[in-house]
Amino acid sequence: MTETLIVAFIVLAAMLFWLGRLFPAGAAGFRSRIGLGSRVSGPGEIRKGCDNCRGCKGGGCH
Amino acid sequence: MDAVVSPDPATKPLRAALVGNPNCGKTSLFNQLTGSRQKVANYAGVTVERKEGALTTPGGRKIRLLDLPGAYSLSATSPDEDVTRDVCTGRHAVEPRPDLIICVVSATNLALHLRFLLELCQIGRPIMVVLNMMDEAERIGLTIDVPGLASALGLPVVPAISLRRSGVTHLLEALDRPDPPPPAPIPEGADLHAEVAALIGRYTNALSLRGDRLADRLDRWFLHPVWGPVILLVVLFFMFQTVFAWAQPVMDALEAGITALGEILLSPLPQGLLRSLLADGVIAGAGTVIVFLPQILILFLWILALEESGYLPRAAFLLDRIMALAGLSGRSFIPLLSSFACAIPGIMAARTIQNPRDRLVTILIAPLMTCSARLPVYTLLIAAFVPHRTVGGIFGLQGLVLFALYFVAIVSGIVAARLMTRGVTSDEHPLLLELPPYRRPNLRSLALGLWQRAVMFLSRVGTIIVSLNVLLWALSSFPAPPAGATGSAIDYSLAGMIGHWMLPVFAPVGFNWQICVSLIPGLAAREVAVSALATVYALGATEDSAATQLTPLLSAHWSMATAFALLAWYVYAPQCISTLAVMRRETRSLKVVIGAAAYLFGLAYAAAFLTYHATLALTG
Numbered sequence: 001m002t003e004t005l006i007v008a009f010i011v012l013a014a015m016l017f018w019l020g021r022l023f024p025a026g027a028a029g030f031r032s033r034i035g036l037g038s039r040v041s042g043p044g045e046i047r048k049g050c051d052n053c054r055g056c057k058g059g060g061c062h
Numbered sequence: 063m064d065a066v067v068s069p070d071p072a073t074k075p076l077r078a079a080l081v082g083n084p085n086c087g088k089t090s091l092f093n094q095l096t097g098s099r100q101k102v103a104n105y106a107g108v109t110v111e112r113k114e115g116a117l118t119t120p121g122g123r124k125i126r127l128l129d130l131p132g133a134y135s136l137s138a139t140s141p142d143e144d145v146t147r148d149v150c151t152g153r154h155a156v157e158p159r160p161d162l163i164i165c166v167v168s169a170t171n172l173a174l175h176l177r178f179l180l181e182l183c184q185i186g187r188p189i190m191v192v193l194n195m196m197d198e199a200e201r202i203g204l205t206i207d208v209p210g211l212a213s214a215l216g217l218p219v220v221p222a223i224s225l226r227r228s229g230v231t232h233l234l235e236a237l238d239r240p241d242p243p244p245p246a247p248i249p250e251g252a253d254l255h256a257e258v259a260a261l262i263g264r265y266t267n268a269l270s271l272r273g274d275r276l277a278d279r280l281d282r283w284f285l286h287p288v289w290g291p292v293i294l295l296v297v298l299f300f301m302f303q304t305v306f307a308w309a310q311p312v313m314d315a316l317e318a319g320i321t322a323l324g325e326i327l328l329s330p331l332p333q334g335l336l337r338s339l340l341a342d343g344v345i346a347g348a349g350t351v352i353v354f355l356p357q358i359l360i361l362f363l364w365i366l367a368l369e370e371s372g373y374l375p376r377a378a379f380l381l382d383r384i385m386a387l388a389g390l391s392g393r394s395f396i397p398l399l400s401s402f403a404c405a406i407p408g409i410m411a412a413r414t415i416q417n418p419r420d421r422l423v424t425i426l427i428a429p430l431m432t433c434s435a436r437l438p439v440y441t442l443l444i445a446a447f448v449p450h451r452t453v454g455g456i457f458g459l460q461g462l463v464l465f466a467l468y469f470v471a472i473v474s475g476i477v478a479a480r481l482m483t484r485g486v487t488s489d490e491h492p493l494l495l496e497l498p499p500y501r502r503p504n505l506r507s508l509a510l511g512l513w514q515r516a517v518m519f520l521s522r523v524g525t526i527i528v529s530l531n532v533l534l535w536a537l538s539s540f541p542a543p544p545a546g547a548t549g550s551a552i553d554y555s556l557a558g559m560i561g562h563w564m565l566p567v568f569a570p571v572g573f574n575w576q577i578c579v580s581l582i583p584g585l586a587a588r589e590v591a592v593s594a595l596a597t598v599y600a601l602g603a604t605e606d607s608a609a610t611q612l613t614p615l616l617s618a619h620w621s622m623a624t625a626f627a628l629l630a631w632y633v634y635a636p637q638c639i640s641t642l643a644v645m646r647r648e649t650r651s652l653k654v655v656i657g658a659a660a661y662l663f664g665l666a667y668a669a670a671f672l673t674y675h676a677t678l679a680l681t682g
Contacts, residue, residue: 003334003335003336004335006336007335007336007339010339010532011339011532011533011535011536013529014528014529014530014532014533015533017525017529018529018530018533
């Protein structure tokens with residue numbers, strides 16, 4: 001039973017990760033509804049101006 | 063000008079913009095000041111959009127710093143130059159006019175860079191001049207009377223070496239001082255070239271210098287109409303040979319390490335769902351992709367070294383004639399070259415192309431350039447189906463096949479561009495290329511670049527690839543086979559059903575249902591196809607070790623025709639949704655994206671079909 005729960009949890013986490021990537025606006029809305037509001041940008045944060053795409057992670061795409 | 067500004071956290075941060083000619087070191091300076099790691103290289107056109115960072119000076123002054131694309135003048139001729147002009151003149155839709163313009167000038171190229179500075183003086187904003195690359199100026203014996211130049215310009219002039227942390231100390235001190243007043247505009251109709259020549263003659267010894275003799279000697283070979291292309295071909299050829307030859311020992315060690323780690327992790331677990339998920343989903347998925355890290359790093363070591371050395375713009379110059387055959391100009395070379403790392407920055411770099419038609423064609427053929435995500439697919443199949451032997455006693459056959467795949471992609475790109483531009487003459491300006499000085503690649507910067515690549519790759523494995531493999535494992539494990547089922551369990555799963563539904567479409571090109579399944583997650587990132595194959599085959603196998611032994615598994619289950627057809631498919635298929643999304647953003651046209659996807663998938667299918675049947679005919 002525990003094993004099944006762990007597996008279900010891992011699969012659910014992977015599913016949520018991809019839902020967040022595929023529907024970022026919906027995911028952000030959902031996070032704020034459950035009290036996990038979007039992170040506030042720090043002053044030193046880099047914005048590349050690519051429509052808020054964060055894929056670069058501070059250097060090049062992906 | 064000497065009074066230090068008192069720090070006041072309540073005051074609004076100063077908005078400063080780094081402006082200057084291409085390849086004068088703006089982004090290096092930006093990285094040094096803000097601590098960020100934006101891409102830099104020794105050629106023009108690396109930065110194509112504005113970037114923003116923040117810094118606090120030693121005196122406590124808060125500054126919001128913008129890094130703008132390089133421009134030769136305020137009369138913009140390409141989309142990236144538009145951004146610089148609009149921000150500087152206060153016409154940008156989002157970005158307010160900067161409080162201070164930091165004009166970065168390369169000390170080694172004052173004749174060109176001071177002209178743009180004089181033009182900037184006309185817009186009536188406070189300007190600070192950064193005289194960058196002072197170390198190189200010193201190396202070639204150039205001396206500059208900095209106080210004299212500052213006094214003649216009526217602007218603060220700060221010497222800097224943007225590659226060193228200590229090289230920006232004077233700039234930080236200068237930023238703590240009150241902002242200079244806007245400079246007096248140059249009289250209407252003044253000859254800026256004559257003004258610059260007078261400044262150079264009065265405050266530098268540039269006119270008495272004889273230039274960089276080594277650079278001239280190297281250019282005589284590298285830009286030679288015959289030897290130049292030969293050298294370029296040899297460099298590229300050697301690069302692909304080393305991808306196989308140098309990486310193999312490290313790849314073997316990594317593979318052994320992953321197998322050992324898998325055994326340690328799995329041994330305490332009983333047979334069941336969790337063990338299957340870890341073995342067939344996580345370890346099989348991540349493990350098979352991680353082993354390609356050494357090859358990817360070797361490829362990037364070459365790309366970074368060539369970027370830093372200043373050789374790449376010379377290659378663009380050499381290829382201008384070949385680009386003309388494709389109906390394009392040499393200006394398309396840098397965007398296409400960037401696409402070898404990833405098509406996304408390549409498509410964005412097409413902003414430097416002034417002619418809209420050439421820009422669109424460059425964007426459309428960028429996905430044909432072989433991005434690094436294809437490397438795991440190529441090397442997996444080459445290792446499984448191409449014998450590990452030498453040709454002519456020198457060249458590795460596997461390296462030759464890899465080189466051929468890259469070569470075919472380049473030729474296909476040229477042919478596709480030719481077809482797209484046929485009948486339409488380009489009015490793109492002739493290629494005027496600023497050749498940067500040759501520089502010995504900086505070891506620290508190479509190491510940092512490789513480290514960034516490794517972190518990016520591993521974080522992709524840890525997030526995108528593992529999560530997709532977990533989902534694929536779930537799809538491949540459920541529903542369970544019915545009682546009395548005789549086939550393999552995966553045949554009855556959702557993934558198995560999807561694979562079998564797709565099979566009629568892909569059977570003519572030699573793909574089996576497992577390949578069909580791997581193509582779907584491969585849409586998120588091409589290399590996921592490798593980890594997906596590992597998961598699908600591991601679930602069908604009886605031993606855990608199958609997870610890390612994909613190469614022998616494939617050579618046993620696939621025909622050579624199938625493997626070569628899949629290689630041909632990957633040369634053309636636009637299997638990366640992010641690339642199509644960026645294409646949509648850059649062209650603002652869904653029609654273009656649909657057209658691009660259709661022509662690339664069509665090409666992929668046709669190439670796979672021809673390859674499959676030709677190989678079948680040849681191998682019997």
